Amino acid sequence: MSHLYQYQVRTSSKQEFVNIDEHIQDALSKSQVQNGLLVVYCPHTTAGITINENADPDVKTDLELGLNKTFPNDTEYVHMEGNSDGHMKSSVIGASETLIIEAGQPIFGTWQSVYFAEFDGPRARNVFIKIIEG
Amino acid sequence: MSHLYQYQVRTSSKQEFVNIDEHIQDALSKSQVQNGLLVVYCPHTTAGITINENADPDVKTDLELGLNKTFPNDTEYVHMEGNSDGHMKSSVIGASETLIIEAGQPIFGTWQSVYFAEFDGPRARNVFIKIIEG
C-alpha cells in the first residue's frame, strides 16, 4: 500500500508563499503512519517547496523581496517565455522538502511551516505528498 | 537487499547541466520497485543535483547565466584552488534530489527532468541512486 496524496494549490500573484501545513496534516491523518519520512514534492519548474517562519508575516514579505533582488528577471535571459527568473528560483529553493514523522506528527521547530513557493503565478498548481513508514 | 546503483557522468565544460533521466530509468528498471522513494546523490563538493525544465534548451542556458551572475568567482575568495564559486553553487543547488516513485515511475511534472549540475568541470563525475520501497 502506497501512502501518496495529491493536493491543489491556487496562487494569486507572480510570487507567493502559500502555507500548506493543512495538506500535510490531511495526508498524515489519512495514512495513519506513526513513524517515518514524509516528502512534499512540487511537480513544476517555476515553483518550489520551502520551510520557513509562520509567526510574523513580514518574513514572507522579506523572502519575496530578497529573492527578487537576488534573482532579478534580467533582460539577458534568452528563454522566450520570459520566466527564467522563476526557473532560477525553482532550482535554488528546490522541488521538495523531507520531514521526519514521529508519533504521527512532523518534527517541526516552534516557528516552522512548509510553504509552496510560487515563482510564475498566478496559477493552479499541484503538490504531492508521499509518506514512508519506518 | 539494497537497491543502490552508481553511474558515471562526463562533463565537458566548467559549468554544465547534464540530463540524467536515463540513469533514473535504468535504476528503476533494475530495482523493479513499484512504490517508494528514489534519492539521486552527488558525492562531489563542486557539483550538485537539480530538477528543472527539459523542453526549451534555453532554460539551461539561462540557469547558467543566472548562476554565474549571482555567484561570481570573486577575487576576495581565499581558497587556493580558485573554485570557491563552485563550492557556493554546490551548497545552494544541493547535493541530492528525492523523487516519489509510483507504479514504477517517478512522479514528474510535464516539463521536469533531473540534472547533474557541474560547477568545476570538465571532469569525470559519479552519481549514486538509491531506491527505498514503501
Place this chain on the structure above:
Amino acid sequence: MSHLYQYQVRTSSKQEFVNIDEHIQDALSKSQVQNGLLVVYCPHTTAGITINENADPDVKTDLELGLNKTFPNDTEYVHMEGNSDGHMKSSVIGASETLIIEAGQPIFGTWQSVYFAEFDGPRARNVFIKIIEG
C-alpha cells in the same frame, strides 16, 4: 521501532558552519542500520544543513563570504527582528540533507562532510537525525 536521534549544536558567531559528522556516526552506530536513508533535519528557520568540503578550512570561510555578499542584511527588510538575511539563507541552503547508507556508512565523496549552517547565532541549536532501513 523508530531510529530517531536528537543532538545539540552550540554556535559561537552570527554565521558559522559546524561539522556534524560525529553526530551522524553516533546515530548510525546506535541504530545498527546497514542499508537505507539518513535524514539530517534542522528545526530552525534561521539555520540550515548543507554538505560541502572538509579538507581546506578556507572553503568554509569562502562560503561565509559568498553568502554574506549574495544575501546581505538589507535595510529594506521589514521583519522587526532584523534577521531576514538569516531567513533567506535558511530557505536557500535548506532545512535538511538526505544521505544514502550502505554497509553501515554514509556514501560520501572524498571531501564531503555535513555542516550545521548557523545564520543568526550565536545560539544553542538542535539537529534531528532519522534513519530508515531499506
